[in-house]
Amino acid sequence: MEYMNTASTSAPPASEPAPAQEPRWLTDDQQRVWRTYLDAVTLLEDHLDRQLQRDAGMPHIYYGLLVKLAESPRRRLRMTELAMHAKITRSRLSHAIARLEKNGWVRREDCPDDKRGQFAVLTDAGLAVLKETAPGHVEAVRQAMFDRLTGEQQKALGEIMRIVAEGLQPTEAGADLPWLR
Amino acid sequence: MEYMNTASTSAPPASEPAPAQEPRWLTDDQQRVWRTYLDAVTLLEDHLDRQLQRDAGMPHIYYGLLVKLAESPRRRLRMTELAMHAKITRSRLSHAIARLEKNGWVRREDCPDDKRGQFAVLTDAGLAVLKETAPGHVEAVRQAMFDRLTGEQQKALGEIMRIVAEGLQPTEAGADLPWLR
DNA sequence: GAGCTCTCCTTGAATTTTTAACTACTCCGA
């Protein structure tokens, strides 16, 4: 029995009517790759979450939000834009910004052009936290990943992840939204 | 300013009192790889979580717990062992198993050898859910990742992730616990 | 300019995860 894969189990027939007849399992190698991927990703995210929670008082994703704001024109971004950049839902972002606002690291501002709109703006305090904690965070990322990989591997990883991300971009099937790359 | 990296920014001075001496930023290439990695991982986890929530009524990690139990000797594993396999804390596992127990997919059993111990046991209902939903899940994984990568890339990914996971294994510095590989 | 639809963002509740104890038991040594 294999709930994740294993190519083994017989049958090669090709035509199919309904959704999932005779599933195409993963090969043993692919299964191993997949599990290793899950392990690595889980361990890494966990590691960085703890590192940032300890050193910056916020989870990894919140840190990422501050980084995106810091790199934006007037240290601000529309909520929807920020949500898309960060690959999270608007709901999640609303809650996150509310929390960061309580910390005094972000502030909301109304959008003059669109009364529905809101800008999330990085405050000076927010920028300060970033400056203080960025070195430690980069070091953690480096130690966990880049210091362990060859240049070739880093390049390959980038290409692989680009492909995976591209396939999942909510924009799907190259619809509109040209500004999403 | 770079809160994530960028090797560029000048200044080579070397002496400093506090913890992080002139941080070693990431190169532009590394930064790009890192961000692409984060995007891909976020999108993929999100995608699989929704897929499983929809088709199996549970988040990805819970599904993973059922898979591990299904592959274990008597469809059972000690709580601590399961937690280690799944790379999650015991606390998180306790909550997760409580939930799966409510669904009737897992049941707890006392360990006869150690009165502190508990086994998480996959029930027939749990096994049934797995059998029903595995094909759809594997298909999702395949479509999102394996169908898009060459054999070479799959192999490279496995190796890269193995290295990363190895570096973060809580066992750290090859301490004891030889059974953790 | 009324009505419809869509977009922007928020909100409350439910679910999940984290954090920090805490209970019960095992192990080990004096």
Added chain:
DNA sequence: TCGGAGTAGTTAAAAATTCAAGGAGAGCTC
């Protein structure tokens, strides 16, 4: 066999995330 230290697992509370609505403005059509 007493006592201290460590292990297995749970739990309550806080924090974060998901889910399902909902309010309000923008935009379009007729």
